Amino acid sequence: MATRTVEVATGVPGLSAERAVTWPKRTKARLSNGLEVILAEAHSIPKFHGELFFRSGNAAVADRAPGLAEMTATVVRTGTAKRASRQIEEDLRRIGADLSSGAGADTSAISFAGLSEFAEPLLGLVNELAREAAFPEPEFERERRQKLEEVKLERTQPGFLASERLRKVLFGAHPYAQVSPSEAQVAAYKREDLQKVYRDAYTPENGLLLLVGDFDSQAMLQNVEKVFAAWTGKKPETKTAPAPAHPRGRRVYLVHVPGAVQTQILAGYHAITRKNPDWVKLGLTNSLYGGAFNSRLVMNIREDKGYTYSPRSGMHALRQHGYFSVSAAVRNDVVAASLTEIFYEMDKLRSLPVPEPELADAQNYLSGVFSMGLATQDGLLSQLSTVALNELPDDYLETYRAKVRAITPEELLATARKYLDSANMQIVVVGDRAQIESQAALFGELEVFDAQGKRIT
Amino acid sequence: MKRMQVGIESTTLANGLKVVIASDTTAPVVTVGVYYKIGFRLEPQGRSGFAHLFEHMMFQGSANAPKMQHIKLINSSGGVLNGSTSYDVTNYYEAVPSNALERVLWLEADRMRALKVDDENLKNQRDVVKEEVRVNVMNQPYGGFPWLDMPPVAFRNWANAHNFYGDFADLDAADLKDVQAFFKTYYVPNNAVLLVLGDVKAEEGIALAKKHFGDIPAGAPPPFADPSEPEQTEERCGNVEEKFGTLPAMAIGYVMPERRTADWCAMALLDQALHGGRAGRLHRELVLEKQIAVEADGGIDDIFGYNGPTQMTTRILHKPEYSSEATLAAFDAVIREVQQNSISADELEQLKVKWRSDYYATLEGGRGGYMPKYGLMHLLACFTLFDNEPQLVNTILDGFLAVTREEIHAAAKKYLRNEKRAIVFRTPVKASAKEAA
Numbered sequence: 001m002a003t004r005t006v007e008v009a010t011g012v013p014g015l016s017a018e019r020a021v022t023w024p025k026r027t028k029a030r031l032s033n034g035l036e037v038i039l040a041e042a043h044s045i046p047k048f049h050g051e052l053f054f055r056s057g058n059a060a061v062a063d064r065a066p067g068l069a070e071m072t073a074t075v076v077r078t079g080t081a082k083r084a085s086r087q088i089e090e091d092l093r094r095i096g097a098d099l100s101s102g103a104g105a106d107t108s109a110i111s112f113a114g115l116s117e118f119a120e121p122l123l124g125l126v127n128e129l130a131r132e133a134a135f136p137e138p139e140f141e142r143e144r145r146q147k148l149e150e151v152k153l154e155r156t157q158p159g160f161l162a163s164e165r166l167r168k169v170l171f172g173a174h175p176y177a178q179v180s181p182s183e184a185q186v187a188a189y190k191r192e193d194l195q196k197v198y199r200d201a202y203t204p205e206n207g208l209l210l211l212v213g214d215f216d217s218q219a220m221l222q223n224v225e226k227v228f229a230a231w232t233g234k235k236p237e238t239k240t241a242p243a244p245a246h247p248r249g250r251r252v253y254l255v256h257v258p259g260a261v262q263t264q265i266l267a268g269y270h271a272i273t274r275k276n277p278d279w280v281k282l283g284l285t286n287s288l289y290g291g292a293f294n295s296r297l298v299m300n301i302r303e304d305k306g307y308t309y310s311p312r313s314g315m316h317a318l319r320q321h322g323y324f325s326v327s328a329a330v331r332n333d334v335v336a337a338s339l340t341e342i343f344y345e346m347d348k349l350r351s352l353p354v355p356e357p358e359l360a361d362a363q364n365y366l367s368g369v370f371s372m373g374l375a376t377q378d379g380l381l382s383q384l385s386t387v388a389l390n391e392l393p394d395d396y397l398e399t400y401r402a403k404v405r406a407i408t409p410e411e412l413l414a415t416a417r418k419y420l421d422s423a424n425m426q427i428v429v430v431g432d433r434a435q436i437e438s439q440a441a442l443f444g445e446l447e448v449f450d451a452q453g454k455r456i457t
Numbered sequence: 458m459k460r461m462q463v464g465i466e467s468t469t470l471a472n473g474l475k476v477v478i479a480s481d482t483t484a485p486v487v488t489v490g491v492y493y494k495i496g497f498r499l500e501p502q503g504r505s506g507f508a509h510l511f512e513h514m515m516f517q518g519s520a521n522a523p524k525m526q527h528i529k530l531i532n533s534s535g536g537v538l539n540g541s542t543s544y545d546v547t548n549y550y551e552a553v554p555s556n557a558l559e560r561v562l563w564l565e566a567d568r569m570r571a572l573k574v575d576d577e578n579l580k581n582q583r584d585v586v587k588e589e590v591r592v593n594v595m596n597q598p599y600g601g602f603p604w605l606d607m608p609p610v611a612f613r614n615w616a617n618a619h620n621f622y623g624d625f626a627d628l629d630a631a632d633l634k635d636v637q638a639f640f641k642t643y644y645v646p647n648n649a650v651l652l653v654l655g656d657v658k659a660e661e662g663i664a665l666a667k668k669h670f671g672d673i674p675a676g677a678p679p680p681f682a683d684p685s686e687p688e689q690t691e692e693r694c695g696n697v698e699e700k701f702g703t704l705p706a707m708a709i710g711y712v713m714p715e716r717r718t719a720d721w722c723a724m725a726l727l728d729q730a731l732h733g734g735r736a737g738r739l740h741r742e743l744v745l746e747k748q749i750a751v752e753a754d755g756g757i758d759d760i761f762g763y764n765g766p767t768q769m770t771t772r773i774l775h776k777p778e779y780s781s782e783a784t785l786a787a788f789d790a791v792i793r794e795v796q797q798n799s800i801s802a803d804e805l806e807q808l809k810v811k812w813r814s815d816y817y818a819t820l821e822g823g824r825g826g827y828m829p830k831y832g833l834m835h836l837l838a839c840f841t842l843f844d845n846e847p848q849l850v851n852t853i854l855d856g857f858l859a860v861t862r863e864e865i866h867a868a869a870k871k872y873l874r875n876e877k878r879a880i881v882f883r884t885p886v887k888a889s890a891k892e893a894a
Contacts, residue, residue, distance in 0.1 A: 007523035012530060013559040019485035019656065044483055045817040046459040085745070089736035093807040096814025098734075115814050117459060142748060149704065149751040149776070156598040156701040259700060262591040294525075294532035303525055306584030309592055329592040331584075361533030368535015368554045375484040375552075375655070375829035376821055 021371045023397045026384065027217040029224075033232050034205035037224055038388055039217045042377045048213025049113045049377045051385060052126055055208070056201035056236060057106045059318075062175030064193060065185050069103035071147060072197040076110070077101045078139035081132040085139055088125070097122050101129070105176055106319040107389060108201055113378070116214045123227045130202050131231050140191045147186050154180060155451045158264035158329065158430045161255045165428045165449065166268050166325065169253060174244040176318055182453075203233025208388055212381040244321065246270050250425055250444035256433040257451060263335050263431035267342060268325030269421045274317040274390040280403045281415040282315060282324070288362045288412070289313050289349055289420065290326050296345045297326065305341070307334045317390070324419055335429060336439035343425075343443075349416040353409035367401035460854075461817055463833065466659035467847050470667060472675040473647025477837050477847045478662040479654045479830075488830045489561045490550040490652040491569065492838035495643035497621040498544045498684050498765055506623010507631055509542040510586050511639050515549060516540070517578040519568035524578060527564055534560055537827050544621075545764040546842060548835070552828050555656035559665055562653075566669035569649065572640050576633060583628055590622050598701040602883050603708030603772055604758070610695035611710050611879035616684040617766050645676030650841045654830045684765040686712075693879040698886055704751060705775055706883040709788060710768035711873055713757065717844070722856040723868040725760055728769050729808050730800050730865070731791070732756035736807075739771060742791050749787050750775045761836050761853075764843045768879070769872075781882055792873050799866030812857050820850070 027039040058069040077099065078085045092099055097114030099122075110129055114122040154160040164179050171177035181189075209228070211220060272278055283291075290297035290313030301307045311328035326346075330338045354362075373383040387396045429440045433448060440446055448456050467477045500508040518524040531538040536553030549568075551561050594600035605622060612618035651670065653662040689712055699706065714720035731739050732755055743750035755772040775784045800808075819832035833850070840849040 007526070009522040009526040009530060011521050011563075013563050015534060015560065016556045016558075018554060018556045021485055042483075044481070045821045046461055047814065047817055047821075086736075086741065089734070089741075090807060093733065093736045093811045096810040113818070115459075115810070115817075142745065145748070146744070146751060149774075152703060153598065153751075153774075156703070158596060257701075260596055262588065262596040292532050293538070294529045299525060302585055303528075303581065306581040307588070309585050309589035329588060329596070331588060331591075361529070364535045365532045368557075369537060369827070371484070371535075371554065372486055372537075372552060372827060372829060375486045379829070 027221060029221055031225060031228060035228055036208045038210050038384060039220055040212045040380060040384060041217055042212050042380055043214045044377060046116050046214050047113060048116050048119060048211060048215055049381045050211045051381060052110045052130060053208040054108045054201045054206045056206060057103045057108055059105045059175035061197055062178055065181060065189060066178035067181035068193060068197055069108050071189055072194040073101040073103045073108050074143050075135055075140050075194055076129050076133040079134045079136040080128045081134055082128060091125060095121050119215060120223060123223060127227050133198060135191055135195050137191060144186060144189055148183055151180055151183055151186055161430045161451060162264045162266035162428045165253050165255055166266050169426045170270060170323055171244045174241050176321060200236040204231050205233060205235040210381055210385055213377045247426055248424055250427060252427045252440045252444045252446040254433060254437060254440055254446055254448045255430040256448055257430055258432055260431040262329050263332055263429055263436050264329050265338060265429055266325060266327045267425045267427045268323050269425050271315060271322045271324040271419045273322045278415060281407055281411055282419050284362055284366055284404060284407050285412055285415045286313055286315055287366050288354060289345060292365055300345060301328060301338055301341050307331060307338045332431060332435045335436045336442050339443050343422050346420045346422040350420055353413050359409055363405050367404045370400055463850050465847050468663055470671055472673055474670050475650040475841050476663055476666045477650060477652045477841055478659045480657055480659055482656050485555045485656050486552060486829055487555040487558050487655040487657050488552045488834055490548055490834040490838060491565045491649055492546050492548045492842060493644055493649045494842045495547055496543050496545040498616045499682055502615055504631055504635060505620045505627045508547060510628060510631060511636060512540045512542045512547050513582040513586055514574050514636055515568055517574045517582060520571035520573050521567050522564055530560060530564060543762060558657060562665050562669045569644060569646060570673045574636060579633060586628060587625060594622060599706060602706060603770055603881055606697045606881045607708055607710050607770060610693050610881050611768060612686055614684060614686050616682055617686060643679050646670060646673050647675045648679050650838050652834050652837055654834055686766045690876055692875045695881045697881060697883045699883045700886055703885050703887055705777060705781060705885060706773060707781060708770055708772050708881045709878055710770040711878045713767050713769055714872060719864060720868055723860050723864040724872060725857060726808050726860050727865050727868055728756045729812060738791050743787055747787055749779045749784055762839050795869040799862050802862060805862055809858050813854060816854055
C-alpha cells in the first residue's frame, strides 16, 4: 500500500533570501447610506477590477425557492429604468468592460472589470443595476427558459451530480443542501419573487463595494461617493436556519449514470467556517493530504498508481458551516482501490505526526501561494473579499504566513483527528451502477439514486 | 488613451536557446516558462496524442531530479507549476516566490539536458492521460466539442486533422524509444525559448540563464513536416454522437487568413463582432432575440498561440424543437448581414476599445487564478518562436486598432464563405428529457 521509495534530487540550488511581502494599503470607508467600501491600488495594468457584494444569497431565500437569488442576479443585468438589455451590453463594450452578476449560498454580487480611463461610466452602470433594475417581463421569461436548459444540462455532468448529492447528504433540511433548483422549481419562479429579493437584498446597508486596480484611492473614493451617495436601503432581516444534523457512520450514495466510462468519487464531512481559529491549521492539513500537487494523495493515486488525473481535496467555507471534501475521477475498475487509498492517507495523517521536513515543505507551499494573490488585480480582489466577507481581522493578510509557519506536527495531528473524520465520511460515487456498485458497497451501507435525484432500488 | 508598454530584454545563447526577460517588481513573485516549438500538430503519425503524453513525461524525472522531485521542489519552494500542449508549442511553467528563481532554472535546465524515465513511469502516465481524456472528453456532455470533433472534418493534412488527445491504441503503442527519440529531436535548446517574468533584474536573469542552460549542447535543427492545407473549395460536414447531453449541437468553422496580415486583424475584430459575449451578434440573435439556441459562442481559439492552419469556430447548442436546418439558417442570416452591410462605425469603435481592454487583461492574466503573467509569457514565447520578435507584445495592438469598416466588410465576404467552412453536428443519442417523459 505504501508508495515506492522516492529518490532525492542532487545539486539543487538553495533558496536565496526572501523578499518581503508587502500587501497594499487598503482604504476603507462607509458612506452615509451604509455602503461599506474597500479600495486598494494595484498598478500592473491600466485597468481596475471591482465587485459589489450583497450579504444575502440563495440560502437567505431558500424557503421561497432554491436558486432564487441566482435567478434574481441573472435578470438584474437585463434592463434598468434607463437602459434596455442591448443598450447595457453595448455600453459595456464601448468602455471595454466586462460585467457579470450571480449569487452563491451566502452572497449576491455584481462583478466587473474595465479600463481605468472609463471608471466613472462603469461605476455608473453598476449603480444603476444595483438600484434601478427593471426586471423586464420578456427578459425574465427568456432567462427562465434559459435556466431550464441549464438545469437539464448540469444533470449530465458527473461533477455536478456528485456535489449536489454530497450537499444534500451533509445538510439535509438546511438551505445549504440546495445547490440548484429542479426544472419544476424554475418553472414556478415568478417575476415578483425576484423583485422582492432585489428590493430586500440589494441595499447599501447590505452591501460591500471592493475596488482594486490602477487608480488613486482618494480620487476613486470621491468618485464612489458621487456615484453611490443617493442610494438608500436597509439591511434585510436575516434568519438563521437550525444547524444540520451530523450523520454518523460512513454511508455510500451511488448516482447511477448508465454508460459512464469513469467514476466520479466525492467524499466529505462537516468541518469549519473561515472564522474558526483552526482554519489555517486545517488549510495546512489539507495541503499535506490532497490540496497540492505534491500532496500525499496526489502522489499516491496519480503519480504512483495512475488511477486518476485530477485527485484533489479541499475545504468549503460557507458562512454558517463548512465542510471538507476529497474528489477523484477514477477508472471504473479501481473505485474500491481508490477509496482504500483515500482513507489510508486520511487515517495515516490521523495516526502519525507529519515528519518535520514534509511539514516545512507544506508550510512553504501554503505561504508562497498565498502571496501570489498580490501579483494580479483580480487575485488581490479575491483575497480582500475573503477577509471582508468573513469578517476576518484587518491584519489577516499580513499575519497569515507567520501563522502557517508556527504550526507544529502535534497541532496538525490534532487537526487531522478532529476534522478528517474518516469514520463518518459520506461517500458519493457517480457512475455506471453495474460496474461499481459492489466495489462501492464495501465502504458502507449503499443507496442508489438516478441523475434526477430519485432514489432507485 | 493610456497605452501599456512592457519592458523586455532578450538574447540568444550560443547553443541557440532564446531568453526573454520582462522585469516587474510589483510582487516578490517570478514566473518562469520554457516553450518548445513542438505541439500536437507535428507529432509522429501512428502516435496520435504523443506530444501531450510526452509533456507528462517531462515531469517524471531528469538526470539530477528523479521522479516526483520536480513537483516537490517547486511546491516546497512556495510555488506552482504545470505544463500544456497545444497545436504548435508545448510549455512548462512555474510561478514561485522570487527567492526560488535559481532553483526553478536549475530544474528546467536539468530536464532540457537529460530526461531520465523508465517503463514504469511511462505506464503510469499513460494511465493518468487516459483518465484525463475520460474526465475531459469521454465522460462529459459535449466533451471535446468542437476542438476534437472539428479537425478531422475540416482538414485534409494529417497534421491538422488527427485526434490530438490520442487514440488509446496509439497511446498504448508508444514506448520508451519513442519518448527518447522525441526528446532528442525536438527538446533541444535551439528549438526553445526561456522566459523569466516578474521580480528579476534583466542582467541577473540573463546571467542565470547562461549559468544553467549555457552548456546544454545544441541539437540538429528539428525537421518540420509541412502543416499546410490544400485550398478548400467545398463545404465539409460531419456527424458525431452525443452520449450524455440532450440538446442538439453544431459547430461551424471558417478557415482563417494567414496570421499577422491585415486580413487576420480584420477577422479578429469581426470575430469579436460575432462572438464577443452578450453583445456579440450571434449570441444576441440566436440566444437573446430568436431564442433558438441555448449557447452560441466560440471564436478564434488562442489567436496569438498558433502557427498553422486554424479556424474561427462557432459552437451552438440549440433547443430540440428547432431543426438543425432552421438553426443553421438563423446562423447564416447573421453572417449574411455582415457580408451585406459590414458593421457600423460605432460598433467598430466599441470593438476596438474592448479589444485593447481584453489585451491588457491577457498580459496580466493568470491561468486558473494562480499563474500571474501567464498571458504575457504565452505571447512573448509565441512571438519569439514564430516571429523571432518578442517586442511584438508592444506593437501588435496597432494592427487591430487600425482596422476599417471596409476591411471588415471585405473579410466577411472573402472568408465567411460556405466553401471555406466545415460543419460538425453533434447529435444526442437520447431524446430530450421532456420528450422521453
